[in-house]
Amino acid sequence: MGVPADPEVSVTSRAALSGVLVADFSRVLAAPYATMLLADLGADVVKVERPGSGDDTRAWGPPHAHGEATYFLSVNRNKRSFAADLADERDRARCEELVRRADVLFENFRPGTMDKYGLGWERARELNPGLVYCSVTGFGGGAGAALPGYDLLLQALGGLMSVTGPAPGEPVKTGAALVDVLTGLHAAVGVLAALRHRDATGQGQLVEVNLLSTLLSSLVNQSAGYTLAGAVPGILGNRHPSIAPYEVFEAADRPIVIAVGNDRQFAALCRGLGTPELAADPRFATNPDRVAHVEELAAVLGAALRRRTAARWFELLTPLGVPCGPVNDLAAAVDLAERLGLRPTVAVPEADGAARGAGGAGDGAMDLVRDPIGLSATPPRYDRRPPRLGEHTEEIAAWLDS
Secondary structure, three states: OOOOOOOOOOOOOOOOOOOOEEEEOOOOOHHHHHHHHHHHOOOEEEEEEOOOOOOHHHHOOOOEEOOEEHHHHOOOOOEEEEEOOOOOHHHHHHHHHHHHHOOEEEEOOOOOHHHHOOOOHHHHHHHOOOOEEEEEEOOOOOOOOOOOOOHHHHHHHOOOHHHOOOOOOOOOOOOOOHHHHHHHHHHHHHHHHHHHHHHHHOOOEEEEEEHHHHHHHHOHHHHHHHHHHOOOOOOOOOOOOOOOOEEEEEOOOOEEEEEOOOHHHHHHHHHHHOOHHHHHOOOOOOHHHHHHOHHHHHHHHHHHHOOOOHHHHHHHHHHHOOOEEEOOOHHHHHHHHHHOOOOOEEEEOOOOOOOOOOOOOOOOOEEEEOOOOOOOOOOOOOOOOOOOOOOOHHHHHHHHHO
16 A cells, blocks of 8 residues: 555554455445455455446546546445456455455345345354454345335334424435445444454454344434334424424524523523523523423524624634524535644545546545544554555455465
Protein backbone atom coordinates (compact mmCIF):
# COMPACT_ATOMS: atom_id res chain seq x y z
CA MET A 1 0.00 0.00 0.00
CA GLY A 2 1.01 3.60 -0.55
CA VAL A 3 1.75 6.46 1.80
CA PRO A 4 -1.30 7.57 3.85
CA ALA A 5 -2.88 10.83 2.71
CA ASP A 6 -3.26 12.08 6.29
CA PRO A 7 -0.03 13.85 7.31
CA GLU A 8 -0.70 13.11 10.96
CA VAL A 9 -0.59 9.34 10.37
CA SER A 10 2.89 7.94 10.71
CA VAL A 11 4.00 6.02 7.65
CA THR A 12 5.68 3.49 9.90
CA SER A 13 2.71 2.94 12.25
CA ARG A 14 1.07 -0.48 12.01
CA ALA A 15 -2.63 -0.44 11.29
CA ALA A 16 -4.92 -2.30 13.69
CA LEU A 17 -5.89 -4.97 11.16
CA SER A 18 -2.59 -5.25 9.29
CA GLY A 19 -2.15 -8.81 8.03
CA VAL A 20 -5.89 -9.55 7.89
CA LEU A 21 -7.01 -10.65 4.42
CA VAL A 22 -10.70 -10.20 3.55
CA ALA A 23 -12.28 -12.01 0.59
CA ASP A 24 -15.16 -9.67 -0.20
CA PHE A 25 -17.85 -11.20 -2.41
CA SER A 26 -20.39 -8.55 -1.44
CA ARG A 27 -21.95 -5.69 -3.36
CA VAL A 28 -24.27 -2.69 -2.97
CA LEU A 29 -24.12 -1.14 0.53
CA ALA A 30 -24.44 -3.02 3.83
CA ALA A 31 -21.56 -5.48 3.50
CA PRO A 32 -19.33 -3.18 1.38
CA TYR A 33 -19.66 -0.55 4.11
CA ALA A 34 -18.50 -3.15 6.65
CA THR A 35 -15.53 -4.23 4.52
CA MET A 36 -14.54 -0.60 3.95
CA LEU A 37 -14.42 -0.08 7.71
CA LEU A 38 -12.12 -3.09 8.00
CA ALA A 39 -10.02 -1.80 5.10
CA ASP A 40 -9.71 1.61 6.76
CA LEU A 41 -8.32 -0.20 9.81
CA GLY A 42 -5.64 -1.89 7.72
CA ALA A 43 -7.19 -5.10 6.36
CA ASP A 44 -6.32 -6.11 2.80
CA VAL A 45 -9.77 -6.32 1.18
CA VAL A 46 -10.00 -8.12 -2.17
CA LYS A 47 -13.31 -7.16 -3.75
CA VAL A 48 -14.50 -9.93 -6.08
CA GLU A 49 -16.66 -8.46 -8.87
CA ARG A 50 -18.48 -9.68 -11.96
CA PRO A 51 -16.43 -9.02 -15.10
CA GLY A 52 -17.94 -6.31 -17.28
CA SER A 53 -20.41 -4.85 -14.77
CA GLY A 54 -19.02 -5.24 -11.28
CA ASP A 55 -20.78 -4.01 -8.15
CA ASP A 56 -24.35 -2.86 -8.87
CA THR A 57 -23.61 0.58 -7.39
CA ARG A 58 -21.08 1.33 -10.13
CA ALA A 59 -24.19 2.13 -12.22
CA TRP A 60 -26.10 3.98 -9.48
CA GLY A 61 -25.86 7.59 -10.61
CA PRO A 62 -26.05 10.52 -10.87
CA PRO A 63 -24.20 12.08 -9.21
CA HIS A 64 -20.84 11.12 -10.67
CA ALA A 65 -17.30 12.22 -9.86
CA HIS A 66 -14.02 11.19 -11.47
CA GLY A 67 -16.16 9.51 -14.12
CA GLU A 68 -17.72 7.12 -11.58
CA ALA A 69 -20.89 6.88 -9.49
CA THR A 70 -20.38 8.58 -6.13
CA TYR A 71 -22.57 5.87 -4.56
CA PHE A 72 -19.90 3.26 -5.36
CA LEU A 73 -17.07 5.59 -4.36
CA SER A 74 -18.65 6.18 -0.93
CA VAL A 75 -18.11 2.64 0.40
CA ASN A 76 -15.21 1.09 -1.51
CA ARG A 77 -11.98 2.90 -0.70
CA ASN A 78 -8.88 0.98 0.38
CA LYS A 79 -9.92 -2.12 -1.57
CA ARG A 80 -8.51 -4.05 -4.54
CA SER A 81 -10.85 -5.17 -7.34
CA PHE A 82 -10.56 -8.72 -8.67
CA ALA A 83 -12.82 -9.45 -11.63
CA ALA A 84 -13.92 -13.10 -11.54
CA ASP A 85 -16.83 -15.05 -12.99
CA LEU A 86 -17.92 -17.66 -10.43
CA ALA A 87 -19.45 -19.70 -13.25
CA ASP A 88 -16.01 -19.99 -14.89
CA GLU A 89 -14.00 -22.98 -13.70
CA ARG A 90 -10.63 -21.23 -13.63
CA ASP A 91 -11.99 -18.13 -11.90
CA ARG A 92 -13.82 -20.28 -9.37
CA ALA A 93 -10.62 -22.20 -8.62
CA ARG A 94 -8.86 -18.90 -7.95
CA CYS A 95 -11.68 -17.83 -5.66
CA GLU A 96 -11.34 -21.10 -3.75
CA GLU A 97 -7.65 -20.36 -3.32
CA LEU A 98 -8.54 -16.87 -2.10
CA VAL A 99 -10.84 -18.45 0.50
CA ARG A 100 -8.02 -20.79 1.61
CA ARG A 101 -5.75 -17.81 2.24
CA ALA A 102 -8.30 -15.39 3.69
CA ASP A 103 -8.96 -14.58 7.32
CA VAL A 104 -12.47 -13.26 6.63
CA LEU A 105 -15.05 -13.81 3.91
CA PHE A 106 -18.03 -11.52 3.31
CA GLU A 107 -20.99 -12.35 1.08
CA ASN A 108 -24.49 -10.91 0.74
CA PHE A 109 -26.05 -13.00 -2.00
CA ARG A 110 -29.45 -14.58 -1.56
CA PRO A 111 -29.15 -17.67 0.66
CA GLY A 112 -27.92 -20.67 -1.31
CA THR A 113 -26.08 -18.71 -4.00
CA MET A 114 -22.60 -19.26 -2.59
CA ASP A 115 -23.39 -22.96 -2.06
CA LYS A 116 -24.19 -23.23 -5.76
CA TYR A 117 -20.64 -22.16 -6.57
CA GLY A 118 -19.01 -24.34 -3.93
CA LEU A 119 -18.18 -21.37 -1.69
CA GLY A 120 -20.86 -21.67 0.99
CA TRP A 121 -20.05 -21.85 4.70
CA GLU A 122 -19.72 -25.65 4.95
CA ARG A 123 -17.38 -25.88 1.97
CA ALA A 124 -15.45 -22.77 3.01
CA ARG A 125 -14.76 -24.13 6.49
CA GLU A 126 -13.35 -27.30 4.89
CA LEU A 127 -11.02 -25.18 2.77
CA ASN A 128 -10.04 -23.00 5.73
CA PRO A 129 -10.99 -24.04 9.30
CA GLY A 130 -9.82 -20.69 10.67
CA LEU A 131 -12.04 -18.63 8.34
CA VAL A 132 -14.48 -16.07 9.73
CA TYR A 133 -17.39 -16.26 7.28
CA CYS A 134 -19.85 -13.34 7.37
CA SER A 135 -23.18 -13.74 5.62
CA VAL A 136 -25.39 -10.65 5.31
CA THR A 137 -29.00 -11.20 4.23
CA GLY A 138 -32.19 -9.20 4.13
CA PHE A 139 -34.45 -11.49 6.15
CA GLY A 140 -32.29 -14.44 7.23
CA GLY A 141 -31.79 -17.81 5.63
CA GLY A 142 -35.11 -19.41 6.60
CA ALA A 143 -38.64 -18.48 5.55
CA GLY A 144 -37.50 -15.01 4.47
CA ALA A 145 -34.69 -16.22 2.23
CA ALA A 146 -36.50 -15.37 -1.00
CA LEU A 147 -37.34 -11.79 -0.03
CA PRO A 148 -35.14 -9.11 -1.64
CA GLY A 149 -33.15 -7.09 0.89
CA TYR A 150 -33.53 -3.53 -0.35
CA ASP A 151 -33.28 -0.79 2.26
CA LEU A 152 -36.57 0.90 1.34
CA LEU A 153 -38.40 -2.43 1.59
CA LEU A 154 -36.84 -3.03 5.00
CA GLN A 155 -37.84 0.42 6.24
CA ALA A 156 -41.43 -0.42 5.29
CA LEU A 157 -41.65 -4.02 6.50
CA GLY A 158 -39.45 -3.45 9.56
CA GLY A 159 -41.50 -0.62 11.06
CA LEU A 160 -39.13 2.31 10.57
CA MET A 161 -41.45 4.12 8.17
CA SER A 162 -44.34 3.62 10.59
CA VAL A 163 -42.63 5.99 13.05
CA THR A 164 -41.09 8.35 10.47
CA GLY A 165 -42.95 11.09 8.64
CA PRO A 166 -44.61 14.50 9.01
CA ALA A 167 -47.93 13.25 10.39
CA PRO A 168 -49.98 10.09 11.07
CA GLY A 169 -50.75 8.27 7.86
CA GLU A 170 -47.83 9.86 5.99
CA PRO A 171 -44.90 7.40 6.28
CA VAL A 172 -41.56 8.59 4.93
CA LYS A 173 -38.24 6.83 4.42
CA THR A 174 -35.05 8.22 5.91
CA GLY A 175 -32.85 10.37 3.67
CA ALA A 176 -30.04 7.78 3.65
CA ALA A 177 -30.09 3.96 3.61
CA LEU A 178 -29.74 3.72 7.38
CA VAL A 179 -30.78 0.06 7.65
CA ASP A 180 -27.96 -0.94 5.32
CA VAL A 181 -25.44 1.21 7.20
CA LEU A 182 -26.52 -0.10 10.61
CA THR A 183 -26.34 -3.67 9.31
CA GLY A 184 -22.83 -3.04 8.01
CA LEU A 185 -21.77 -1.75 11.41
CA HIS A 186 -23.20 -4.81 13.16
CA ALA A 187 -21.51 -7.08 10.64
CA ALA A 188 -18.15 -5.43 11.27
CA VAL A 189 -18.57 -5.80 15.04
CA GLY A 190 -19.51 -9.46 14.65
CA VAL A 191 -16.47 -10.16 12.48
CA LEU A 192 -14.11 -8.45 14.92
CA ALA A 193 -15.56 -10.55 17.76
CA ALA A 194 -15.12 -13.72 15.68
CA LEU A 195 -11.52 -12.77 14.87
CA ARG A 196 -10.84 -12.35 18.58
CA HIS A 197 -12.23 -15.86 19.15
CA ARG A 198 -10.19 -17.21 16.21
CA ASP A 199 -7.00 -15.69 17.62
CA ALA A 200 -7.68 -17.41 20.95
CA THR A 201 -8.75 -20.84 19.62
CA GLY A 202 -7.61 -21.07 16.01
CA GLN A 203 -11.18 -21.78 14.95
CA GLY A 204 -13.26 -19.69 12.57
CA GLN A 205 -17.02 -19.37 12.71
CA LEU A 206 -20.10 -18.25 10.80
CA VAL A 207 -21.28 -14.69 11.45
CA GLU A 208 -24.86 -14.08 10.32
CA VAL A 209 -26.42 -10.62 10.17
CA ASN A 210 -29.73 -9.68 8.57
CA LEU A 211 -31.29 -6.32 7.87
CA LEU A 212 -34.64 -6.98 9.59
CA SER A 213 -33.14 -8.09 12.90
CA THR A 214 -30.71 -5.18 12.80
CA LEU A 215 -33.53 -2.69 12.27
CA LEU A 216 -35.65 -4.11 15.09
CA SER A 217 -32.68 -3.83 17.45
CA SER A 218 -31.86 -0.33 16.22
CA LEU A 219 -35.38 0.93 16.95
CA VAL A 220 -34.26 0.73 20.61
CA ASN A 221 -36.80 2.61 22.76
CA GLN A 222 -39.54 2.23 20.17
CA SER A 223 -39.15 -1.55 19.94
CA ALA A 224 -38.73 -1.88 23.73
CA GLY A 225 -41.92 0.11 24.24
CA TYR A 226 -43.71 -2.57 22.24
CA THR A 227 -42.02 -5.70 23.62
CA LEU A 228 -42.18 -4.53 27.25
CA ALA A 229 -45.38 -2.48 27.40
CA GLY A 230 -47.32 -3.45 24.30
CA ALA A 231 -47.19 0.12 22.99
CA VAL A 232 -47.26 0.28 19.20
CA PRO A 233 -45.71 3.64 18.31
CA GLY A 234 -46.94 5.78 15.46
CA ILE A 235 -45.76 8.79 13.51
CA LEU A 236 -45.16 11.87 15.65
CA GLY A 237 -43.53 14.00 12.99
CA ASN A 238 -40.49 15.66 14.50
CA ARG A 239 -41.70 15.18 18.06
CA HIS A 240 -40.44 12.66 20.59
CA PRO A 241 -42.88 10.24 22.28
CA SER A 242 -41.34 10.74 25.72
CA ILE A 243 -39.62 14.17 25.81
CA ALA A 244 -40.83 17.76 25.30
CA PRO A 245 -39.93 20.17 23.85
CA TYR A 246 -38.04 17.98 21.42
CA GLU A 247 -39.00 19.00 17.90
CA VAL A 248 -38.57 21.43 15.00
CA PHE A 249 -39.88 24.99 15.26
CA GLU A 250 -39.97 27.85 12.78
CA ALA A 251 -37.60 30.70 13.57
CA ALA A 252 -37.83 34.04 11.75
CA ASP A 253 -35.96 32.74 8.72
CA ARG A 254 -35.78 28.93 8.78
CA PRO A 255 -36.42 25.86 10.95
CA ILE A 256 -34.62 25.35 14.26
CA VAL A 257 -34.46 22.27 16.48
CA ILE A 258 -35.03 22.50 20.24
CA ALA A 259 -34.02 19.26 22.00
CA VAL A 260 -34.63 19.79 25.72
CA GLY A 261 -33.93 16.64 27.73
CA ASN A 262 -34.57 17.71 31.35
CA ASP A 263 -36.22 20.33 33.54
CA ARG A 264 -33.02 22.31 34.05
CA GLN A 265 -32.59 22.74 30.32
CA PHE A 266 -36.24 23.77 30.00
CA ALA A 267 -35.80 26.47 32.64
CA ALA A 268 -32.74 27.74 30.74
CA LEU A 269 -34.74 27.79 27.51
CA CYS A 270 -37.48 29.83 29.13
CA ARG A 271 -34.95 32.36 30.44
CA GLY A 272 -33.30 32.61 27.03
CA LEU A 273 -36.64 33.21 25.33
CA GLY A 274 -37.54 35.91 27.85
CA THR A 275 -40.43 33.86 29.23
CA PRO A 276 -39.12 32.55 32.59
CA GLU A 277 -42.64 32.15 33.94
CA LEU A 278 -43.21 29.15 31.66
CA ALA A 279 -40.90 26.99 33.79
CA ALA A 280 -43.25 27.40 36.76
CA ASP A 281 -46.46 26.89 34.78
CA PRO A 282 -48.06 23.69 36.13
CA ARG A 283 -48.66 22.51 32.57
CA PHE A 284 -44.94 22.61 31.82
CA ALA A 285 -43.16 22.23 35.18
CA THR A 286 -41.94 18.66 34.61
CA ASN A 287 -41.21 16.61 31.51
CA PRO A 288 -44.32 14.41 31.91
CA ASP A 289 -46.39 17.60 32.21
CA ARG A 290 -44.85 19.00 29.03
CA VAL A 291 -45.46 15.77 27.11
CA ALA A 292 -49.10 15.79 28.26
CA HIS A 293 -49.53 19.40 27.09
CA VAL A 294 -47.21 19.33 24.07
CA GLU A 295 -49.59 21.17 21.73
CA GLU A 296 -50.01 24.10 24.12
CA LEU A 297 -46.27 24.16 24.78
CA ALA A 298 -45.46 24.14 21.06
CA ALA A 299 -47.78 27.08 20.44
CA VAL A 300 -46.16 29.20 23.15
CA LEU A 301 -42.59 28.35 22.17
CA GLY A 302 -43.31 28.72 18.47
CA ALA A 303 -44.56 32.28 18.94
CA ALA A 304 -41.42 33.19 20.89
CA LEU A 305 -38.99 31.55 18.47
CA ARG A 306 -40.42 33.34 15.45
CA ARG A 307 -39.07 36.63 16.82
CA ARG A 308 -35.43 35.93 15.84
CA THR A 309 -33.43 34.03 13.22
CA ALA A 310 -32.31 30.46 13.78
CA ALA A 311 -28.65 31.51 13.85
CA ARG A 312 -29.36 34.18 16.46
CA TRP A 313 -31.23 31.75 18.70
CA PHE A 314 -28.33 29.31 18.35
CA GLU A 315 -25.96 32.06 19.55
CA LEU A 316 -28.21 33.03 22.47
CA LEU A 317 -29.40 29.66 23.73
CA THR A 318 -26.33 27.45 23.31
CA PRO A 319 -24.27 29.25 26.02
CA LEU A 320 -27.20 28.69 28.39
CA GLY A 321 -26.89 24.94 27.94
CA VAL A 322 -29.98 24.59 25.72
CA PRO A 323 -29.53 21.92 23.01
CA CYS A 324 -30.62 23.66 19.82
CA GLY A 325 -29.52 24.41 16.28
CA PRO A 326 -30.69 25.31 12.79
CA VAL A 327 -31.64 22.57 10.33
CA ASN A 328 -28.52 22.45 8.13
CA ASP A 329 -28.18 21.08 4.65
CA LEU A 330 -25.25 18.73 4.03
CA ALA A 331 -22.95 21.54 2.89
CA ALA A 332 -23.59 23.45 6.11
CA ALA A 333 -23.16 20.27 8.17
CA VAL A 334 -19.72 19.59 6.65
CA ASP A 335 -18.79 23.24 7.19
CA LEU A 336 -19.83 22.98 10.85
CA ALA A 337 -17.68 19.87 11.33
CA GLU A 338 -14.74 21.71 9.78
CA ARG A 339 -15.24 24.74 12.03
CA LEU A 340 -15.36 22.44 15.06
CA GLY A 341 -12.00 20.95 14.07
CA LEU A 342 -13.41 17.48 13.28
CA ARG A 343 -11.75 17.34 9.84
CA PRO A 344 -14.70 15.55 8.23
CA THR A 345 -13.10 14.76 4.88
CA VAL A 346 -9.85 13.20 3.76
CA ALA A 347 -8.02 13.28 0.43
CA VAL A 348 -7.57 9.67 -0.69
CA PRO A 349 -4.71 9.26 -3.20
CA GLU A 350 -4.41 7.13 -6.28
CA ALA A 351 -3.05 3.69 -5.39
CA ASP A 352 -0.21 4.10 -7.86
CA GLY A 353 0.31 7.81 -7.25
CA ALA A 354 -0.79 8.71 -10.79
CA ALA A 355 -3.21 11.57 -11.33
CA ARG A 356 -6.54 11.18 -13.09
CA GLY A 357 -8.87 13.67 -14.69
CA ALA A 358 -12.62 14.30 -14.45
CA GLY A 359 -13.24 11.97 -17.37
CA GLY A 360 -11.54 9.09 -15.56
CA ALA A 361 -7.83 9.69 -16.09
CA GLY A 362 -5.79 12.31 -14.45
CA ASP A 363 -6.92 14.24 -11.33
CA GLY A 364 -5.33 12.49 -8.45
CA ALA A 365 -6.74 12.37 -4.96
CA MET A 366 -10.47 12.51 -4.20
CA ASP A 367 -12.14 13.91 -1.09
CA LEU A 368 -14.16 11.33 0.83
CA VAL A 369 -15.77 11.43 4.25
CA ARG A 370 -13.28 10.47 6.95
CA ASP A 371 -13.70 7.25 8.93
CA PRO A 372 -15.35 8.34 12.20
CA ILE A 373 -13.27 5.97 14.35
CA GLY A 374 -10.34 7.61 16.10
CA LEU A 375 -7.51 5.38 17.34
CA SER A 376 -4.51 6.96 19.03
CA ALA A 377 -1.98 4.22 18.20
CA THR A 378 -3.40 2.57 15.06
CA PRO A 379 -5.47 5.21 13.22
CA PRO A 380 -7.44 4.47 10.06
CA ARG A 381 -5.52 4.48 6.78
CA TYR A 382 -6.50 6.09 3.49
CA ASP A 383 -4.08 4.42 1.12
CA ARG A 384 -6.23 3.51 -1.88
CA ARG A 385 -8.98 5.25 -3.82
CA PRO A 386 -12.02 3.06 -4.64
CA PRO A 387 -10.79 0.69 -7.35
CA ARG A 388 -11.71 0.65 -11.00
CA LEU A 389 -13.47 -2.54 -12.02
CA GLY A 390 -10.89 -5.35 -12.27
CA GLU A 391 -8.03 -2.93 -11.63
CA HIS A 392 -6.02 -5.48 -9.62
CA THR A 393 -7.09 -8.68 -11.39
CA GLU A 394 -3.73 -9.50 -12.93
CA GLU A 395 -1.69 -9.03 -9.76
CA ILE A 396 -4.17 -10.95 -7.62
CA ALA A 397 -4.48 -13.76 -10.17
CA ALA A 398 -0.71 -14.11 -10.35
CA TRP A 399 -0.52 -14.26 -6.55
CA LEU A 400 -3.29 -16.89 -6.33
CA ASP A 401 -1.68 -18.98 -9.08
CA SER A 402 1.72 -18.98 -7.37
